[in-house]
Amino acid sequence: MLNRLIGLCMAVALLAPAPAATAQEGDPQDFVRQSLYVPVRDGTRLAVNIYRPATAGEAADEPLPVIFVSTPYRARYRNADGEIVETGLSERLALSSLLRAGYVIAVADIRGKGASFGTRRGFQDRTEAQDSYDLVEWLARQPFSTGSVGMIGCSYLGGTTFQTATTAPPSLKAVFIGASELDKYEFVRRGGITAQFNTRPDEPAEVDLASIPVDADADGTLLRQAVAEHAGNTPMGPLWYGMPNRDSVSEYTGNAFWEEVAVYRYLDAIREAGIATYFWGNWHDEPTGQVILGAANLGGKFLAGPGDHCVPPPGFDFAGEVTRYFDHHLKGVANGIDREPRATYWVEGLDGEGRYVQSDELPGVQSRPVPWFLSDTADATGSSLAAAPGAAGRDDFTVDYDLPPAEYFAFWPRPMVEHGLGYTSAPLDASMTLIGSPVAHLTVTASDPDANLFVYLDQINAEGEAEVIAFGRLKLTHRKLSQAPYETLGLPWHSGLSEDMQTLAPSEEAPVSIALTPVSRVVPAGARLRFTVAGADPRQRNLQDTRIDPAPQITVLRGGRDASRIELPLAR
Template sequence: MTALAALLCAPAVALAQPYPDYARESLYVPVRDGTRLAVNIYRPATGGQVATERLPVIFVFTPYRARIRNAEGEVVETALNDNLGLRSLLRAGYVVAVADIRGKGASFGARRGFQDRTEAMDGHDLVQWLAARDYSTGDVGMVGCSYLGGTTMHTASTAPPALRAIFTGASDWDKYAFVRRGGITAQFNTRPDEPLSDDLASLPVDADPDGALLREAVAQHADNTSMAGLWYGMPYRDSVSPLTGNAFWDEVAIWRYADTIREAGIATYMWGNWNDEPTSDVILAAENLGSRLLVGPGSHCETPRDFAFTQEIVRYFDHELKGLDNGFAEQPRVTYWSDETGDAGHYVRGGEWPGARSQTAAWYLGDGSLAARPPEAGARTFAVDYDVANDAYFAFWPSPLDEHGLVYDGAPLAEPMDLLGFPTAHVTIAADRPDVDVFVYLEAVDAGGTAEVVSFGRLKASQRALSAAPWDNLGLPWHSGREADAAPIPAGQSATLIVPMLATSYHVPAGSRLRFVVTGADPRQRNLADLRQDPAPRITVTHGWAYGSRIELPLNVTGDE
């Protein structure tokens, strides 16, 4: 085993743990507008003695409640979970602080919007408050995944002077392109809001033993803006939200604050997993920020397997916040999981994003076929099937939808194929309506017939016009989503939709085959009942050399040693 492999696969390598114990306190901290936010502080300790020296602080800002009593009566504390290395950071000599965002948990206030500037400035104020404590060195880091990853990014976008480094997982670079990718809401951010009873399960702060303040705080949460209602109410990138009164997509677009983050000198480490929709945004963010990047196997916020993940987090903050010469500065910027047959794979480290050197190979849609050569001209028509819903509350990755649309099957591969990077679909369609939603899926089907979705994308036909992205889009097609650029398909005409699909690392073994599926609805559209049309739209996909309906595959032909 090489030295690199030993480092990557060394979860058993012991981390320095000079502080096996901890002491906790919780209190309300007012931010600039006077709103009191619940903050839980965990300080390293040894043998019941709290550390007296000043230590760096790791801050976590969550909507999911810092401390709760679950249905079984057990106390669950975010800071004592090691999924993001928090318990290990405590043991390694960091103060860990976890705060509930306004409008959630035990904090007061109401949430105006999902990750708005109010919440960002709350994060700023808490970072500066933590830096000024007598147990703090004045150096603060943040860590989080999913919504918690978003709070790290939005707090960083306000450039708190004390914030030195962030470790961010499964967050977005551009909220519009994430939630309404292709102009269509089909994403887990549109789930229903949690009931107030969930917040009432929070444990009160220390000075509120009978929970009176907790109940008062949670009563204010009834005024929170509906998350799904916010997204559904803004169909275009430049829509003005009826709930916030402004162009809210702009307010919550991290890319607009990229210069602020860079100029502040905040170190950034971005993380995602291949089977998770935010990972494509994570790669874009890392490349535009010059960030470190980790892409592991697995789903949403899962600890990457076969990787010393906790050790990576502690080493990162040891380097950035403690200034330790631990070799992290010399470590390559990018690490990603390279898929192999079955569950096998290995990590690759280097200086370029996954797929930067991949070559494009076009596979063409035919009369039910998918092949490397264009077919004879033809067309196939299907009626949109709205009966695609399933019971998954968090559908981070879709299941095969071959029973709900057009299927294009490839022949079994004579040689294995390694996909690495972003596929792109080109689909020429006509429809009996001026506008339709189009979903595309790339699937791998093994010799036994078991199918798995490798990548997917979506695009509303009226938003097909290509534009120049306001950031480095890594050469991918980009649609503005602005209202002025929307164009229905003229009656009797066809239109070509160029659909960017999600990044992937996938090994297709010899004997397996590729499959391409086109549908007009997706289970992650939580508003299918509102979208249903009777009769259902009919969509025709044309194929042949003149129409160019195809999928462009990113082939990893150069190797990844």
Template sequence: MSAQDVHRQMALAIAALALSANAVLPAIAAPSAAAARADPHFIRESIYVPVRDGTRLALNIYRPVRNGRAVETPLPIVFAFTPYRARYVDKDGKIVELVDSPVFGLRALVKSGYVVATADVRGKGASFGARRGFLDQTEAHDGYDLIEWLAKKPWSSGKVGLTGCSYLGGSAMLVAGTLPPSLRAVFAAATDLDKYSFVRNGGITGQFNTRPDEPLAVDLASVPVDADRDGTMLKAAVAEHAGNTPMAALWYGMPYRDDASPLTKNRFWEEVGPYTHLKALQSPQLAWLLWSNWEDEPTEQMILNAANLKSRILIGPGSHCVPPAAFDIAGEQKSFFDHYLKGIDNGFERGPRASWYSETPGKGVGAGTMVQSATLPGVGIKRSPLYLSGAEAVTLAPGKSAKVPFIVDYNVGQGEYFAFWPPSQDGKGLTFTSPALAGDAAMTGYPIAHIVTALDRPDANLFAYLEDVDPAGKAYIVSFGRLAASHRKLGRAPYDRLDLPYHSGLRADALPMVPGKAAELAFSMVPRAYTFAAGHRIRVTLTGADPRQRNLAEIKQTPPPVFTVATGGAVASRIDIPFTTKPTFR
């Protein structure tokens, strides 16, 4: 039985369960102390709130406690909007709440005099409705309605902040694009400015947003709202989730930016791309703080967000949405909200535009320093070329001209379900390695690949990896990028893309390769602040597949494509790297 069949049967079973309960959904209960659960630090209540089309969304409200009672003094609100269930029961029977997530520090905000609210997006968790898409305008306006509902409560100061990382960071950006009148500050992390250029970077889908949909049983583990004592409303809500649009099919079904989705019947990439709502996001009404980590693909987009929103940004070491050890991300968020929601003169607005962790792993585990700058990472740094020479060398000047072929290897492994960072791909394509470094070589910003290659067919995917190889031969990927050969035409971005190549992804701009004829594929690679240590070597690997592609079995070409890469000479392939300390080799 296919995964789709299992999903369909589960949906029908849950729908039947809800119908068999003969559930008559009661009117939404007004917030009351009786509906609340007391806590030493806050009082929580969970209710259904209808949005503009009548869909009821599950909302959890956490208010500070004083002398055993909820504080009635009007306080600012911080809101998080999630598809991952704001409250649920785990396999051990424990209630897990978004308010306790170490990423957001929401419980600490309640203790510090904020009302915190969390809600399930429609079609997920305990909320009713079905998802038309993901981070679409329906969801954005749902967030607008919840923010304005909260802002009008007597215990609200009328000022609201949004927070979130990953999907929640995306929902914060999309909701902000509707400009709710009460919204004042947005903390967004590990999300994107341009959904097409992120999910289908270079025209190629990767791991983000292409995983299978969760079975409906996952949402049935949500904690019912307070008034739903027997879970009848939860069952009815989850039955409606059977109508959700399948996520992977949505993204796979639109190979070009201007494609109309057969599922949403519109040019969906444009609807969900925050850049299409840039004027609203740039409103002086909104203050922004952005965060991402270097070992996380969305950082490429987050720096572009900062460039377009003229905002502050923090970049730490580590992986996707992991609180960095280098600084207190929850404390930074609190300082941000204290200033813009409470009006506290804590000097936040006088801080540096950008703060990032510059990594020096060759000097020991966790080695590195924090950098503070008035400019974004890499801006104003002239890139230096590293040339691919001969069949296997990386050099500072073009070597002897050569044409080096490789056959695409699709056996790149797909072990880790969420491989936020790829493992070394040495041996899976072409590998070019430098001599050992005579001294440290530091970089900050985006490398840009310029690969001159011929292909034996009209199209295939190309991946480039920049690696650090230590004296023992252990390799670590520092940066990577990708481009479908037919997407190579360069254009002008509809937003500030710094100095990076832009590929429109429009059908009219598709440029199939002429078999056997060389062309240049120019594409940006993910940014990094990183030092290659003396004695290490710099490696560039080129492949035709990546382990984070979940659809390799479907897109595999037989026989596999053959790339012939031009190295050395006047048209040498190269990687331009923003070195702040240029390399010298022994």
């Protein structure tokens, strides 16, 4: 039962990358490993695993640059099948390739997780960031190190990488950041609504107890002592649920915690330190919009593949790209990567199936917004999503909370047209290339001021099969538009500040603007587009706790002066 519980917890671990490599995948003649506790500035001992390139079991004599990874998912542990799993040997982050390419790999458990001591005050707080600063500088001082350190990570590991960069360690030269956010409030509570990310239950102590003790802790005494301290960790879901506004003060941390963990507040520190940045996301993954904004604000390189969360982009030499990037910035290799186009990204459906393109511009920067209007179905085509506004009208629906359950860890929504209002175009006469974020501009009324809006853009093929290609959400009280403290590439931004909350009278007609997740695809001729408006999404983990009784009635005004529409990012 215990092994089954541990396996389940790891399967649903929030924002975790795919499983790391098992020890059997690494040839012990190719590297030597050591693990030890390293104290950080407040004396907390963090577990660090170090992998050094070796020949015939002997570590390389010459100093080498170091690639550092900081994880909450256990650097080294025994899985339910009894195998030792090692993050440092994983190829999902190209770590095994980097090891073979002449880098020392170091992986640390963050405080309060894995084999490390301490308690986690908050999710990626300044304490975690300062811990990684201390470890970066410790690694740079070791005899096996040249003094140059790089970091790589995706999801939470991308977040620890990004947060470490904000502390500007002198020895940190380059970072490769995957699926992580510039603005944590905008990501976790996008539009004021918590959805899939960051709200799952915390793992029981047995998960961390499956960690492999450090070398000097043969009987696991120190491991058990460390895990006992984890009982004081701040629970992640309640932390996020308890801060509805950007300036909310957390009962757990005693401060406006969203601001503490907002990377955008520390951008100048990253720039002034001269840390090179590379941002990576995938189109079938909600964080990618934030990844684009990271690159927009820091000028770094950008990569997007067609896959899901933290999946190495198929059909692309990911390990080769990562290695070339660090070779240039940590070893000084003149391999030309700095002269190549800054953005490489997949365009679904391009040339029939899809392919990668390169550009000096980030995706969407050169696109132009083309409005498609919500209308009735009175025209000859029967379409209700059209290039011109129709007659004025109103469409009503009652929010449906009795939704089919989503997968526990559903990163992407399913079509929701049966649970709200749907507006469908006629079949396209010609293909349409969409690059960037669609933006919905609606005029609505609601019977309850706390009602939520969820919007979806679907592509429907000639056989009638539909897939969601972009989506967004907004709590109506958060609808006021504000000026963002960072570059948003022209997308609407809602501050989430308490002073900007707006109530909604039952008959009040309110304009709302919602940026959807970015798309990169060619919609072929003959396909149709569908825009859906709903009031709930099954991916909300706390949906039944937050449902409103009676369920709100929402009205969407269309046509005439209230021409509700979705602006599609048409590539030039």
